[in-house]
Amino acid sequence: MRTFTPTKARFFGYLLLCIIASSCGKVSPVPLSNKQKEKIDSYIKHLQKRHEIPxxxxxxxxxxxxxxxxxxxxxxxxxxxxxxxxxxxxxxxxxxxxxxxxxxxxxxxxxxxxxxxxxxxxxxxxxxxxxxxxxxxxxxxxxxxxxxxxxxxxxxxxxxxxxxxxxxxxxxxxxxxxxxxxxxxxxxxxxxxxxxxxxxxxxxxxxxxxxxxxxxxxxxxxxxxxxxxxxxxxxxxxxxxxxxxxxxxxxxxxxxxxxxxxxxxxxxxxxxxxxxxxxxxxxxxxxxxxxxxxxxxxxxxxxxxxxxxxxxxxxxxxxxxxxxxxxxxxxxxxxxxxxxxxxxxxxxxxxxxxxxxxxNSDIVNVANKAFETLLQVSVEDDINAFETVYVHLKNKEEYAQLNFENLVNDVGYQLINQKRIEKAIQVFTFNTQQFPSSANAFDSLGESYYRDYQNKKALVNYKKAIELGGTNGNARKMLALIKK
Incomplete structure (x- = not known):
């Protein structure tokens, strides 16, 4: 007959409790890793800065x-x-x-x-x-x-x-x-x-x-x-x-x-x-x-x-x-x-x-994840860092189906919304360099210059947008407005 030592008894008792807990459907959640907590802390502090959240x-x-x-x-x-x-x-x-x-x-x-x-x-x-x-x-x-x-x-x-x-x-x-x-x-x-x-x-x-x-x-x-x-x-x-x-x-x-x-x-x-x-x-x-x-x-x-x-x-x-x-x-x-x-x-x-x-990395809106990543680096760092992150994202299979022209354009307009006009101009300029045949990219750069009261540069970019096919009449309308 096999006998149980106190140590073995405690072990089997613990095992029995685990089985009972499991059968009742109670599953202990996996705690946040330090990295996850640091990511959340950093993200909220960034949001506060980005959007002036008290x-x-x-x-x-x-x-x-x-x-x-x-x-x-x-x-x-x-x-x-x-x-x-x-x-x-x-x-x-x-x-x-x-x-x-x-x-x-x-x-x-x-x-x-x-x-x-x-x-x-x-x-x-x-x-x-x-x-x-x-x-x-x-x-x-x-x-x-x-x-x-x-x-x-x-x-x-x-x-x-x-x-x-x-x-x-x-x-x-x-x-x-x-x-x-x-x-x-x-x-x-x-x-x-x-x-x-x-x-x-x-x-x-x-x-x-x-x-x-x-x-x-x-x-x-x-x-x-x-x-x-x-x-x-x-x-x-x-x-x-x-x-x-x-x-x-x-x-x-x-x-x-x-x-x-x-x-x-x-x-x-x-x-x-x-x-x-x-x-x-x-x-x-x-x-x-x-x-x-x-x-x-x-x-x-x-x-x-x-x-x-x-x-x-x-x-x-x-x-x-x-x-x-x-x-x-x-x-x-x-x-x-x-x-x-x-x-x-x-x-x-x-x-x-x-x-x-x-x-949970599976609960992910890929476009939103890329947008948040690019927007965060655009606010926190310079255009060189933005370019580095952009290249990194674009080379990842996870983001292969994204329209990066529109994504960067959205980042630029969010920067305008935040009254970070100089950074917006840099991001829109970068977009024209990445997509030199896009009328919309030049139209957006023109708008950022216009909002910064740099009308001569705005005119140049609106004209370029028209040369590339126009933007449903917006570029021509802005040209007429600036020339008044």
Whole structure:
């Protein structure tokens, strides 16, 4: 008979625990390598420099574990206060997926249906709105006019905004196409409140965040003084970064843009969503079913964008260009990006894609990866370094199918957007050298010189663009404008 020593017993005991854990489906996530963490840290700091982002809170969750959570920069520039885990961010339109979950919680309880006409819950609607259903509000396919574009909306009460939007004609038939629209979520707020008998904020905080706490609240007013809330900074009014004082009267846009939350509270919400605590798997699948528009190929689900990155499905949304959330369900990966402003425009969804590719090299948008690489070196280094990286990328099989002329052109325009005009001129010049028969390359170089008030050089390049076949009349139009 074979006997067990204490050491062997401990070994087999450990082995048994491993087998039990494996049979229960619990898999420990692979921690980030130091290289991955350094890449993410470096990338976020680069983004802050590139786009004048004051502060960032970033979390990455994989297999129910927080792989990465860091804060960067300033919650308030004037007082030199740093972003902390306790910092509260307005997430703007990133509120909408949370509201969509609230709708599906009511659907799961059979208190609502996607097929319900909205007139069942909202009285005194315009007659032309009678065929609109809840599914049309969630998918921005209602065809009704949008409250948001009206001048000085922040000065309007809910009654005034309602009268204004009710006086406008419907734009298209329900279900026809996607047209992003804040009025849709104003109506969803009214419906949730009618059915639940509670305010939107109370219903969501109770049913998604375990009740009142200091890390989650609703407010569409940036002027309100709230402890730990970050100060928002945007360039929209003057073209340069400044404190944003946007505000709305009352609470009628809470469903569209009212959520304020810390990174920790958002992490907890993400875990509840994935675990089935908020809605069950069947309801989640229904919420993430792609909506079929009758006259559009737009890929959108109920209240969420759907993105496919190299065959990896993902769902998420963003808010006011500065906050974003994305979940890759098959990879059990979530990314939460919260920031408090910007100095120039960028595509925040591309930022999420790039972060995901650092975590999982198979979740990669090759064009975006090349663009981010070239843009980063163009900002951080000189044109010689840019050329070296360009040659390296172009010789890699991974990038063999990319249109490098368009790629470099996009980098140049992003540099213009960042007001790095001298670097933009260098990049556009490089593009003309690489593609000397491209009219578009010379047209873009001409535009960069024009924006730098170097009209003589702009004229030379616009003429060259015309010699090479022109750019759909743009070069001739610019020549005429410069010669005036």
């Amino acid at each position: 502060g960032v809170s970033l979390a990455i969750i994989k297999d129910e574990e927080v792989l990465y959570k860091e804060t960067f920069g300033k919650a308030n520039i004037e007082h030199n206060s740093s972003v902390l885990d306790q910092s509260i961010f307005r997430v703007y339109s990133l509120t909408k997926p949370i509201v969509a979950v609230a709708v599906f919680q009511l659907i799961e309880k059979e208190k609502l249906s996607l097929e319900d006409a909205i007139g069942k819950y909202v009285p005194d609607l315009p007659l032309s709105w009678n065929t609109i259903k809840i599914k049309h509000l969630l998918t921005h396919s209602s065809g009704i006019p949008d409250m948001a574009p009206y001048n000085r909306m922040e000065k309007l009460t809910e009654k005034e905004a309602k009268e204004l939007v009710f006086s406008k004609e419907k734009l298209f038939d329900p279900g026809e196409k996607y047209a992003y629209n804040q009025t849709n979520f104003w109506l969803l707020q009214l419906i949730i409140e009618k059915v639940s008998g509670e305010s939107l904020e109370d219903f969501i905080i109770k049913n998604q965040f375990d009740g009142a706490n200091e890390e989650i609240f609703f407010s569409s007013n940036s002027k309100e003084i709230v402890p730990n809330r970050v100060t928002p900074y945007f360039p929209f009014e003057t073209g340069t970064i400044q404190i944003d004082h946007s505000s709305l009267k009352g609470r009628y846009m809470f469903a569209a843009n009212g959520l304020n939350i810390t990174i920790n509270a958002f992490i907890d919400w993400d875990k509840k969503l994935k675990s089935g605590e908020l809605i069950n798997k069947e309801t989640l699948d229904e919420m993430w079913e792609v909506f079929s528009y009758t006259a559009s190929n737009k890929r959108f689900v109920y209240g969420w964008d759907k993105h496919i990155v190299n065959r990896h499905d993902s769902y998420g949304f963003s808010g006011s260009l500065v906050t974003a959330y994305r979940i890759f369900p098959d990879d059990n990966l979530s990314i939460i990006f919260l920031s408090n402003g910007l100095g120039n425009y960028y595509n925040i969804e591309n930022i999420i894609d790039h972060i995901a590719s650092i975590i």
